[in-house]
Amino acid sequence: MTYVIRSVESEQELVGAFDVLGAQFPKPFTHEDRRFADLARRFPQDASMMLVVEDGGRLVGGALAFRGGEAGPGCDVTLRIIALVPEHRGRGIGRRLVERVEQEATRLGVRGIGLGADEAVGFYQHLGYRGKGGMYKALPLSSNHGDPDSRRRALEELRERRLARLRSH
Template structure:
């Protein structure tokens, strides 16, 4: 299987992606859910953090995040939803999605990422998220206004990813 991870291309695809991901939860969600509203409103400016996974052209999951700390008021990005259809799980795609969002958030100069993790807490803990109920991960920035600091932080995230990939 060849997977492609890329930003959502249009508002119509955002609806489709949310519905595919939302269908994976015990209590399914659709784009008519209130959680979709924030994503749709922020789509034009935060599209780079709204990612889908394709397998041979078929949408099989993704991760949707946006700037704004609604999961945790002290953070700059909220990871609203991440999910994959069952036959595409356990292949490292969830980790790759989160890493891509972290890299983009770092590039944008944000302080951290928050999420309201009710499920898959172990997954998020392995990726460095902390907290109970709402989880949070500070991104490695020493100065949010210094472009050199952002470059170094982004390189640090990339180096961690390379080290994990070499370890597997």
């Protein structure tokens, strides 16, 4: 199987992706759920953090995130939803999705990523997220990496760690 992770290309695709992802939860939901509104409102600015996974052209999962408050440097990102259809789980795709969201958030100069993890808490803890109820991870480019050269170096370090992990699998 060859997985392709890419950004959502249109608002219509965002609706379809949200519906597919929402169907993977114990209590399924669709784009008519109130949680979709934040994503739709932020789509034009934050499409680079709204990702889908395809296998042979078929949507099999994704991660949908957006910047909160005023979208700009130093703000936080909310990872609204991440899911994979059951037969594609356990292959490192979820980790790759979270890493891609983190990498893009870092590029945008975001402080950290928050999520309301009711399920899969161990998965998020393994990736460095902390907290109870709502989990959070500060990104390496938060306040202590203010200048462009430091941000570039930290981003390169993240990319190198990601490539090393990919090579080891």
